Amino acid sequence: MTRFRRAVIFVVAHRRRVGWLAALGLFLVILPFLVRDYQVDVLIMLLINIIIVVSFRLITTTGRWSLAHIPMVGCGAYATALLTGGLGFPFWLSLPLSGLAAGAAALLMSYPLARTKGFAFFVASFAAGDALRLCWTRFKVPFGGHKGLTNVPVPSFFGAGDFAQAIPYYFLALAVTVLCLLVMWRLDRSRLGRTWKILDMNEDLAKSLGINATFYKILAFVLGSAFAGVAGVLLAHRLWAVVPAQFGFGATLYLLVWVVFGGTRTFQGPIIGVAALTLLREILKPLFEWVPLIFGTIIILTLIFLPEGLESLPRRLRPWLSKERLSLLETESEPTGYETVRQPGR
Amino acid sequence: MEFLSQTILNGLMTSSFYALIAVGLSLVFGVMHIVNFAHGEFYMLGAYTVWILFAKMEWPFFVAVAAAIVLVGLLGLVSERLVFRHAHGKVLSGFIMSVGLVFILQVLVVKIWGLGKMKPVPAAFPQVLEIAGASTSWQRFIVVPVTVLLLGSLWIFLERFRIGRALRASALNPDAAALQGISPKKCAAVAMLLGSAMAGAAGALMAPIMSVHPYMGHSVVWTAFVVVIVGGPGNIKGSIVAALLFGFLTTVISTLLDSTIADLVNALVMLTLLAIRPEGVMGHD
Numbered sequence: 001m002t003r004f005r006r007a008v009i010f011v012v013a014h015r016r017r018v019g020w021l022a023a024l025g026l027f028l029v030i031l032p033f034l035v036r037d038y039q040v041d042v043l044i045m046l047l048i049n050i051i052i053v054v055s056f057r058l059i060t061t062t063g064r065w066s067l068a069h070i071p072m073v074g075c076g077a078y079a080t081a082l083l084t085g086g087l088g089f090p091f092w093l094s095l096p097l098s099g100l101a102a103g104a105a106a107l108l109m110s111y112p113l114a115r116t117k118g119f120a121f122f123v124a125s126f127a128a129g130d131a132l133r134l135c136w137t138r139f140k141v142p143f144g145g146h147k148g149l150t151n152v153p154v155p156s157f158f159g160a161g162d163f164a165q166a167i168p169y170y171f172l173a174l175a176v177t178v179l180c181l182l183v184m185w186r187l188d189r190s191r192l193g194r195t196w197k198i199l200d201m202n203e204d205l206a207k208s209l210g211i212n213a214t215f216y217k218i219l220a221f222v223l224g225s226a227f228a229g230v231a232g233v234l235l236a237h238r239l240w241a242v243v244p245a246q247f248g249f250g251a252t253l254y255l256l257v258w259v260v261f262g263g264t265r266t267f268q269g270p271i272i273g274v275a276a277l278t279l280l281r282e283i284l285k286p287l288f289e290w291v292p293l294i295f296g297t298i299i300i301l302t303l304i305f306l307p308e309g310l311e312s313l314p315r316r317l318r319p320w321l322s323k324e325r326l327s328l329l330e331t332e333s334e335p336t337g338y339e340t341v342r343q344p345g346r
Numbered sequence: 347m348e349f350l351s352q353t354i355l356n357g358l359m360t361s362s363f364y365a366l367i368a369v370g371l372s373l374v375f376g377v378m379h380i381v382n383f384a385h386g387e388f389y390m391l392g393a394y395t396v397w398i399l400f401a402k403m404e405w406p407f408f409v410a411v412a413a414a415i416v417l418v419g420l421l422g423l424v425s426e427r428l429v430f431r432h433a434h435g436k437v438l439s440g441f442i443m444s445v446g447l448v449f450i451l452q453v454l455v456v457k458i459w460g461l462g463k464m465k466p467v468p469a470a471f472p473q474v475l476e477i478a479g480a481s482t483s484w485q486r487f488i489v490v491p492v493t494v495l496l497l498g499s500l501w502i503f504l505e506r507f508r509i510g511r512a513l514r515a516s517a518l519n520p521d522a523a524a525l526q527g528i529s530p531k532k533c534a535a536v537a538m539l540l541g542s543a544m545a546g547a548a549g550a551l552m553a554p555i556m557s558v559h560p561y562m563g564h565s566v567v568w569t570a571f572v573v574v575i576v577g578g579p580g581n582i583k584g585s586i587v588a589a590l591l592f593g594f595l596t597t598v599i600s601t602l603l604d605s606t607i608a609d610l611v612n613a614l615v616m617l618t619l620l621a622i623r624p625e626g627v628m629g630h631d
Contacts, residue, residue, distance in 0.1 A: 065438060112621035118437050119381050119579050123571045124620050130568070131613040138606045249564065253445050260442050289453070296449030303439050303446075304432040 032170045039282070040166040041238070046278050047170075047177045048234045053258050053270035054184050055227035060264050061193065062220045063200030064121055067252055068109060068129030069228055074247030075102040075132065076229025077236035081149040082142060084237075091155035095176070095233050102229025103222045105132065110218040126249070136244040148243035155237045163237075173234050180227055187223070188267050196220050257299050263309020272311055352480040353597055359486055361593025362493035363548060367566060368573035368585045369497060370544030376517040376580025377537035380430050380440035384447040385570060386563025388542045392418045392549025393558045394455065397465045400553075407470035411492075414550035415543045422542020426535055435520075448563075455560045465558040489551045496547060497586070500540065504582075513537060517580060572616050578625055 011018050032040045056069050079098035083089040089097070109128040116124045136143040143149065154164045155172065163169050187193050195216050198206045207213055236242050262273020277295065284291055306312060371385050395414035399405045405413075429447060433440035459465070471484035504510040515523040516533040524530055549563075556562060573592055577584030592612055599608040 112617040114621075115624040116620050117624070119375065120575050120620065120624060122381060122441065123575045124617060126568070127572060127613040127616050131610055131617075134606055134610045134613070138610065249568075253448070256442055256445060289457070292449035293453035296446035296453075299446040299449075300429055300443050303443050307439065 028174060032167050037166065040170055042278065042282060044166065044170050044173050044234075044238055046275065047173045048231050048238075049258070049274050049278070050271050051177055051180050051231035051234070052228055052255060053262070053274045054181060054267070055224045055231070056255060056259055057264050057267070057270045058184055058187065058196075058227070059220050059224035060259070061188070061196040061200060062217045063203075064125075064217060064221070065256075066221060066224070067122055067126035068106075068132075069225070070247050070251045070255060071129030071132045072102045072106060072225040072228040073232040073235065074136070074242070074244070075105045075225075076232025077242045077247075078136060078143060078149070078232075079229065080233040080236050081152045081242045084153050084155075085149060085151035086142065091153075091237065095230060098233045099226040099229040102232065103226030106222045106225030107218070110221050113221075114214050114218065126252075129252075130249075133244050133247055136247075143244075144242075146244065148241060150241040152236045152240045152242065154240070169238055173238075176230065176234060180230060184227065185267055192216075192219075254295075257295050260299060261302055261310055263311040265308055266311050269309055269311035273309060276310060348479040351478040353594075353601060355477060355480040355482055355487075356601070357594035357597040359482070359489055359593075360597050361590045362490045363552065364569060364573050364593050365497065365586050365589035366489070366493045366544055366548040366551075368570040368577070368589055369500065369582055370541035370548075371567075371570050372574045372577065372580055372582055372585045373500075373537050373544075374541035375574065376582075377513060378426075378430065378440070378534045379435045379437055380433060381437060381444065381571075382430075382541070383441060383444040383567060384425065384451065385444075385541070385545050386567030387448050387451040388418050388422060388545035388563075389549035389552075389566055390455070390558075390560065390563040391421065391451070392546035393467075393553040393556070393562065394459065394465075394549075395546070396550045396553040397467050397558050400470065401465070401467045411547065411550040414546045416546075418546025418549070419539045419543030422538045422545075423535055425542075426538035430538065431531070431534070452560050459560075461560060467554045467558060469554045485554050492547070492551060496544065500544075500582075503540075509536060569612075572612060576616055576619055 032043060035043065052069070052073060056066070059066050059069070076098040079101035080091075080094045083094040083097060084091060109125075113121060113124055113128065136148070137146055139145070156163070163172055195206070195211060198211070199213055199216060203213055235246075258274040258277055259270045260273070261277060262271065263269035277298075280294075281291060284294065287294075302309065306316070367385070367389060371382060374380055374382050374385070392414040395417055396407075396410045399413055400407050400410035425447060429443050430440055433443055469483065469485040471488060473484045475482055475484050475487050502510075504514055512523065512528045513533050513536060515526070516528055516530055520530045520533075523533070548566075569592070573588045574585055576591070577586070577588035592615075595615065596605075596608045596612060599611050
């Protein structure tokens with residue numbers, strides 16, 4: 001009973017945020033019925049990309065920007081293709097197992113990457129990811145070479161729903177996405193999440209406090225990659241095929257653009273980035289050939305004028321807002337974990 | 347015996363190409379701390395310049411190459427002024443800005459010159475060259491003397507000239523160099539001019555050999571990154587050593603097995619070297 005009462009008190013105390021979340025939830029439930037048929041697939045891809053960007057941010061909180069993240073998505077996709085298509089595993093079992101497979105691949109990679117920093121980490125993580133992609137291209141058994149694997153089955157879930165259709169699949173993807181985001185949100189707010197952030201802010205200080213920097217960095221890399229693998233499972237079962245070209249460097253570049261545009265300081269930053277740019281891409285559909293140019297221009301201008309991304313815009317605008325609004329924003333801003341250590345000169 | 351000399355010749359040509367493109371990248375990284383992903387696009391534009399001036403307007407080959415070096419160098423200068431200067435030496439910002447530049451340049455090239463059409467560049471020197479049983483065309487071989495010439499003049503510039511020494515000082519310690527009156531902005535501009543010009547030279551020389559298309563810079567820039575990392579970022583001597591290592595490795599494995607395996611082995615060799623010496627084979631800190 002006390003548990004229930006505590007929950008009620010929590011809801012009442014956070015009624016504003018709970019209200020917003022409920023409205024967002026309702027919006028996400030009715031959204032697929034409001035858009036055109038093909039746009040449901042755009043929404044499914046958006047949900048998958050949200051898992052990818054949030055898991056990517058999880059790794060960046062330690063200060064390392066992994067360019068092997070998209071190959072990790074591919075790792076999950078290939079794992080589920082082999083498990084469900086090749087060995088006949090059910091979808092619900094393959095989903096966590098494929099995530100684990102991506103995590104295992106990340107663990108394997110993290111040894112040579114452990115000592116690299118900055119520029120070297122970019123290039124080394126890219127090379128490690130690309131080595132995976134080259135394996136998929138080169139070895140026809142079991143990965144199918146250039147043509148990939150085309151025997152990924154439609155997921156069945158104890159007979160519930162026809163997941164070959166877009167709308168039921170949207171709800172499946174929504175459920176998995178919400179679950180992944182909840183776990184990653186808890187991780188971000190936990191002691192573990194704060195430990196990752198202090199590694200980015202001041203690694204030497206963290207080490208002097210007895211924090212094993214290498215261990216926590218590898219842990220972030222493995223966990224983030226495992227969630228990327230889960231995103232890969234959703235991708236493979238929607239497209240019914242896995243091709244190595246999907247996980248090339250072009251996809252990584254778009255991932256970087258989404259994340260930088262949104263900003264990585266807060267949990268919601270990358271989600272805002274990917275949602276805004278997906279929307280922009282839909283609006284610019286008639287100009288699709290120019291989209292990379294527009295994205296390129298946007299990203300350069302963002303880095304020059306808004307280096308912390310779109311999510312820092314309210315904070316930047318605060319001085320121009322009126323006093324009442326100012327106090328309102330003040331109460332709404334919540335700790336992100338970056339406040340725990342303040343360094344002079346940062 | 348013939349196989350050996352042929353492999354050495356091919357390895358030498360591949361290494362020269364790698365060295366030419368990687369040294370420019372390393373120079374830019376050393377002075378500006380910018381990981382310029384658009385280096386590959388500068389290379390592509392060098393090849394396009396030769397296609398336009400040599401293949402279509404029939405200028406002499408070396409005049410076209412010189413024009414490519416100058417034009418791409420100037421493009422690097424402009425991009426430093428408009429884009430990279432605002433990264434303020436932050437490696438991540440600089441890298442992502444260069445990704446934006448890649449998108450912009452690729453779309454512009456596709457829009458101006460088209461995607462599907464072939465852009466054949468005839469060989470300027472189709473004569474066959476034979477050394478010790480190995481044979482190749484002069485067109486392929488020409489990259490070796492030109493690389494030696496360009497890297498040699500870069501070395502003289504960095505060692506003997508006042509601006510060159512200022513550039514090295516700024517790379518070592520920008521603050522100390524600034525205290526001696528060396529402007530970090532001017533150094534960045536000079537480094538970007540020279541680095542981009544070398545990418546342009548590489549593209550121009552490779553235009554008759556490679557197929558010229560808007561995405562040709564992609565694979566090249568990654569090879570260059572691997573070479574720069576293994577040599578130690580900003581370390582030009584290290585880059586040359588690493589270029590020789592990977593040039594010969596790629597040639598031998600491509601000849602014996604296939605090129606995908608060669609790429610795979612390159613990646614694995616790089617990861618192994620980084621696990622042992624994260625600061626690069628020639629690094630010392």
